[in-house]
Amino acid sequence: MTIGRPAARGNSARKPVPGRVVARLILYRRILGDLDLTGARHVFSHQLAVLADVTPEQLRRDLMNVRCEGSPNRGYEVTTLQACIAAFLDPPTVQAVALVGAGNLGRALFAYCSGRRPALRIVAVFDVDPAKVDRMVSGCPSVHIHQARTVVRDLGISVAMIAVPPAAAQSAAELMVAAGVRSLLNFADVRLRLSAEVYVENIDIGVTLEKVAFFARRAPLSKDVRSP
Amino acid sequence: MTIGRPAARGNSARKPVPGRVVARLILYRRILGDLDLTGARHVFSHQLAVLADVTPEQLRRDLMNVRCEGSPNRGYEVTTLQACIAAFLDPPTVQAVALVGAGNLGRALFAYCSGRRPALRIVAVFDVDPAKVDRMVSGCPSVHIHQARTVVRDLGISVAMIAVPPAAAQSAAELMVAAGVRSLLNFADVRLRLSAEVYVENIDIGVTLEKVAFFARRAPLSKDVRSP
DNA sequence: TTTTGTGAAAGAGTTCACAGCC
DNA sequence: GGCTGTGAACTCTTTCACAAAA
Numbered sequence: 001m002t003i004g005r006p007a008a009r010g011n012s013a014r015k016p017v018p019g020r021v022v023a024r025l026i027l028y029r030r031i032l033g034d035l036d037l038t039g040a041r042h043v044f045s046h047q048l049a050v051l052a053d054v055t056p057e058q059l060r061r062d063l064m065n066v067r068c069e070g071s072p073n074r075g076y077e078v079t080t081l082q083a084c085i086a087a088f089l090d091p092p093t094v095q096a097v098a099l100v101g102a103g104n105l106g107r108a109l110f111a112y113c114s115g116r117r118p119a120l121r122i123v124a125v126f127d128v129d130p131a132k133v134d135r136m137v138s139g140c141p142s143v144h145i146h147q148a149r150t151v152v153r154d155l156g157i158s159v160a161m162i163a164v165p166p167a168a169a170q171s172a173a174e175l176m177v178a179a180g181v182r183s184l185l186n187f188a189d190v191r192l193r194l195s196a197e198v199y200v201e202n203i204d205i206g207v208t209l210e211k212v213a214f215f216a217r218r219a220p221l222s223k224d225v226r227s228p
Numbered sequence: 229m230t231i232g233r234p235a236a237r238g239n240s241a242r243k244p245v246p247g248r249v250v251a252r253l254i255l256y257r258r259i260l261g262d263l264d265l266t267g268a269r270h271v272f273s274h275q276l277a278v279l280a281d282v283t284p285e286q287l288r289r290d291l292m293n294v295r296c297e298g299s300p301n302r303g304y305e306v307t308t309l310q311a312c313i314a315a316f317l318d319p320p321t322v323q324a325v326a327l328v329g330a331g332n333l334g335r336a337l338f339a340y341c342s343g344r345r346p347a348l349r350i351v352a353v354f355d356v357d358p359a360k361v362d363r364m365v366s367g368c369p370s371v372h373i374h375q376a377r378t379v380v381r382d383l384g385i386s387v388a389m390i391a392v393p394p395a396a397a398q399s400a401a402e403l404m405v406a407a408g409v410r411s412l413l414n415f416a417d418v419r420l421r422l423s424a425e426v427y428v429e430n431i432d433i434g435v436t437l438e439k440v441a442f443f444a445r446r447a448p449l450s451k452d453v454r455s456p
Numbered sequence: 457t458t459t460t461g462t463g464a465a466a467g468a469g470t471t472c473a474c475a476g477c478c
Numbered sequence: 479g480g481c482t483g484t485g486a487a488c489t490c491t492t493t494c495a496c497a498a499a500a
Binding site: 249283286 | 468469470471472476477478
Binding site for chain 1: 490493499
């Protein structure tokens with residue numbers, strides 16, 4: 001009988017991995033992809049750490065979550081590490097994403113997402129402007145937000161990006177959640193009040209820009225924190 | 229001559245306020261501005277906390293940094309609180325911002341920043357595309373990035389927003405820093421390697437979107453963290 | 457010797473709990 | 479009663495430091 005197992009509950013007793021760690025794993029994976037294209041077969045934690053702007057210890061600790069072993073003289077095998085991280089992060093299937101808001105920012109996000117990360121696809125664009133809906137944009141239907149319920153269900157959308165003006169964000173978010181969306185990436189500069197079941201991540205460009213401006217006026221090298 | 233200075237320096241011996249707190253103060257200020265427009269004269273910490281999506285204790289603790297007193301029966305006076313936060317956050321003068329990259333995202337950011345926050349103004353747009361430079365865009369000169377040194381100096385630019393493709397971001401950032409920019413808001417999905425004197429904040433849309441997608445697949449209500 | 461994997465310590469950040477006040 | 483301000487406790491995150499491995 002195996003003694004080691006002090007804290008093993010059942011067999012799927014994973015303690016939840018914090019958001020910070022998930023974000024860094026996603027970053028490591030992207031860097032590994034770039035590295036793979038250069039033909040590198042192995043990496044040491046300190047090399048990857050430089051590229052990700054973290055310490056080697058933190059990188060190794062993050063990697064403990066994905067059950068991937070490195071070798072003391074070769075470091076980590078690039079493809080193996082990619083596979084381990086993918087096994088941890090990836091959806092069993094492609095995830096459908098909705099874009100809410102077809103203004104300046106919405107269109108930039110759409111362009112930004114096109115052609116990348118095949119596991120995540122924008123499959124619908126919602127707006128309230130009659131001039132912007134009921135047509136196809138780059139192979140993607142643009143529809144009025146009142147059709148959210150049907151479209152979200154039919155296309156199996158689980159994630160929405162909110163890129164509408166601040167005043168419209170709360171109700172747009174509520175519509176999406178009511179339609180069945182499980183998590184949101186909110187670009188509107190307001191905090192949304194939603195059920196605790198829904199995962200919300202805010203990208204508040206206004207706050208972040210002011211923060212950067214604030215620290216531009218400070219004596220350099222105070223310890224500061226990074227964004228997710 | 230004074231040698232040690234273990235703790236207290238002179239009389240302005242403020243310990244540096246963490247970035248997280250600064251970001252929340254900026255958020256509180258924005259909410260107070262909205263509140264002020266509704267005609268509210270006073271707020272309790274629990275009311276502001278709901279709007280900012282933080283706990284009342286955290287809000288009060290953040291406010292300790294700006295030396296503003298509330299009253300147990302009225303809460304905080306809106307205008308006083310605004311003034312205290314402004315005194316802490318605001319630059320002595322308007323800060324000039326550069327936008328680097330006039331692609332989709334760059335244009336969206338430009339539109340986004342126009343007409344808001346008077347204390348922060350985009351005064352120049354840089355790009356490498358000859359078709360996009362040497363003209364005025366909404367009263368703002370668009371110039372080739374090789375003119376950075378002159379333009380940054382002449383316009384007193386201290387902050388740059390990097391909105392160029394990932395492959396171009398490192399060199400664009402280096403050019404801006406060499407030209408005299410003190411802090412950067414980086415939208416390119418790469419980690420920049422720059423002198424530690426420079427304050428860098430990353431907004432990594434790709435990572436954040438993948439993170440949101442990841443948590444869309446999880447059982448709800450695991451403790452998670454917010455964005456800056 | 458250099459590097460990995462990780463327990464233990466340190467450090468940050470947040471929440472608790474309550475005194476003092478209205 | 480309900481609120482603010484804040485020391486103390488707690489929790490989360492990062493770094494230290496070192497055994498084991500190649």
